[in-house]
Amino acid sequence: MLLHNRLSRSELEARLRSEKFKRKTLSFYRYVVIPDPQEMRDRLYLAWDRLRCYGRVYVAREGINAQMSIPEHNADALLDHLESVPELSGIPVKWAVEDDGKSFLKLVIKVRPKIVADGLDDEVFDVTNVGTRLSPLEFHHLAENDNVVVVDMRNNYESEVGHFRNAICPDVRTFREEVELVADQLKDKKERKILLYCTGGVRCEKASAWLRHHGFSDVNQLHGGVIAYTHEIRAAGLPSKFIGKNFVFDERLGERVTEDIISRCHQCGKSCDTHVNCAYDPCHKLVIQCDECAEKYSGCCSDECYQEFTLQTGSLSHRQEKEKDKVKDKDKDALLH
Numbered sequence: 001m002l003l004h005n006r007l008s009r010s011e012l013e014a015r016l017r018s019e020k021f022k023r024k025t026l027s028f029y030r031y032v033v034i035p036d037p038q039e040m041r042d043r044l045y046l047a048w049d050r051l052r053c054y055g056r057v058y059v060a061r062e063g064i065n066a067q068m069s070i071p072e073h074n075a076d077a078l079l080d081h082l083e084s085v086p087e088l089s090g091i092p093v094k095w096a097v098e099d100d101g102k103s104f105l106k107l108v109i110k111v112r113p114k115i116v117a118d119g120l121d122d123e124v125f126d127v128t129n130v131g132t133r134l135s136p137l138e139f140h141h142l143a144e145n146d147n148v149v150v151v152d153m154r155n156n157y158e159s160e161v162g163h164f165r166n167a168i169c170p171d172v173r174t175f176r177e178e179v180e181l182v183a184d185q186l187k188d189k190k191e192r193k194i195l196l197y198c199t200g201g202v203r204c205e206k207a208s209a210w211l212r213h214h215g216f217s218d219v220n221q222l223h224g225g226v227i228a229y230t231h232e233i234r235a236a237g238l239p240s241k242f243i244g245k246n247f248v249f250d251e252r253l254g255e256r257v258t259e260d261i262i263s264r265c266h267q268c269g270k271s272c273d274t275h276v277n278c279a280y281d282p283c284h285k286l287v288i289q290c291d292e293c294a295e296k297y298s299g300c301c302s303d304e305c306y307q308e309f310t311l312q313t314g315s316l317s318h319r320q321e322k323e324k325d326k327v328k329d330k331d332k333d334a335l336l337h
Contacts, residue, residue, distance in 0.1 A: 003045045005106040012105040022072040023054075023101035025250070027227065028082075028093045029115065029202040031063040031127070037111045040064075040087070045109050047081050054104035056249070058112045062122075064088070065115035065202055067250055069104045094200055094227045096248075096255060103250040118206050119176035124213075131196065131208030131219030136232035139222045142195060143241050149189055151182055153198040153207045154247070157286055160263045161254060161273040162226075162244030164197065179207050183214045190216045197222035197229075199246065230257050245273050265290040267297065280305035280312065 007015070034040050037059045044057065048068075055068030064087070070078050082088045096103065134142065143150055143164060150167040152159045155178070159169035170185070172178045186194065194216055196204045204221035211219045222229060226246045233240050244262045245254040253275040265272040265288055272290040279299035287301045300306040 003042055003049075005108070007106070009105065016102060016105060019071075023069045023099075023103075024072050024075055025067075025069050025096035025099045025101075025103040025252075026093050027067045027096075027200050028088075028091050029063065029065040029200065030088065030091050031115075031205060032087045034059060034061055034063065034087055037061055041109050041111050044085075045107065048078070048109075049107055051078055051081070053078065054107050056104065057107075057109040058115045059109060060112045060115050062127075063115050067104075067248075068107075069101070069250075092224065094224055095231075097227060097230045097246065097257065098252070098255040100252065103248075103252050105251065116203055116206060117174070117176055118179055118203075120179060120206065120210060125209060126213065127206065127209050129209050129212050130205050131194075131212060131221045133223040134195070134220050135223060136229040137236065139195060139197070139220075139229065140233060140238065140241060142193070142220070145193075148193045148195050149186065150195045150197070151186070153178060153182070153196050153203045157275070158199070158247035161275065161288070162242060162246050162257060162260075162262065164242050167197075175203055175207075179210050182207070183211055183216075186211075186216070187214075190214075191218070193218045193220065195220050195222070198225050199248065200225040200227050226257070227255075230255070247275065263288055265293055266301070267293040278302075278305050280309040282308075 041059045044059070051070065051074045053068050053070050055066060057064065057066040057068065079093065082091055142148055150164050152163050152167045152169045153175070155173055155175065156169065156171050157173070163169050170178050170181050172181060194211065196207055196219065198204050201222065201224050204225070208219045208221045226242055229242060230240065230246065240258050243258050243260040245256050247254050254273070261271050261273045263273045264270060267289060270290045270292070272288055274289060275286055276289045276294065276299060278285045278287065278301040283301060283305045285301045289301070297306045298309060300309050
């Protein structure tokens with residue numbers, strides 16, 4: 001049996017559209033010793049492929065990090081399987097806040113050196129010496145205190161569309177850049193109470209241990225991340241201190257937490273928080289793009305990509321169609337006069 005996908009994107013999209021059942025999106029992670037990551041990877045692929053799971057999963061000697069989609073009728077079977085694997089038994093599972101069932105197209109499980117690319121040498125600090133894990137409600141109430149320092153441990157393109165009010169949001173594109181930058185930026189606040197948060201909690205595990213290694217005395221982290229926070233705050237009927245969208249790394253590219261739109265279209269500056277990948281494949285840059293610019297540029301991020309995309313597809317773009325219509329109108333006017 002093949003242990004990887006061999007269908008094209010168009011075939012995968014058609015397969016998803018043809019499904020007659022609903023899907024649920026979930027995520028989980030755990031730092032745990034996995035002696036043989038390749039064997040674990042293959043075993044999980046066989047089990048989860050049978051359950052028609054899609055998703056992106058990283059397995060390493062240090063643990064597992066998974067974002068997945070499961071047919072609703074197979075959800076209990078997946079949870080039972082997790083319990084049957086000693087390394088995954090009792091693992092906390094987080095369910096998506098907004099879910100259209102189209103978060104993933106295929107199942108990808110990769111063996112990686114780490115479950116999060118942090119660029120840190122794990123030999124120089126104790127990765128198990130993490131900060132205090134705060135429940136969403138504990139984090140919510142502590143964040144009201146003016147004396148605490150709230151830090152967003154996500155990338156700038158994530159915090160651009162949504163973040164906790166008054167949080168420090170480092171202007172970086174990777175977690176690797178961020179962990180060292182945050183330790184340096186906060187070096188004069190080592191005695192303050194630090195509150196860290198990220199999407200689902202996994203990045204804060206490593207970041208909190210790194211800060212403790214650098215002498216920060218009161219490091220705390222949002223257990224379960226923004227996903228868990230949103231569920232619990234809504235259940236408690238409290239106003240969210242996280243505003244905007246929570247960026248997610250799947251086909252949805254975001255879950256709306258509040259109706260606040262805090263970012264702008266990268267092309268025209270209009271209020272907007274819709275992330276898209278440039279339609280020109282060699283670029284595929286992630287940008288925020290409003291509906292008008294998406295139509296004007298045919299989903300491309302710039303004039304350059306727009307021109308290349310038009311040549312690549314060999315078809316008239318929306319803009320060219322408009323120019324063609326203008327020429328036709330001028331020709332009609334000329335005939336009338």
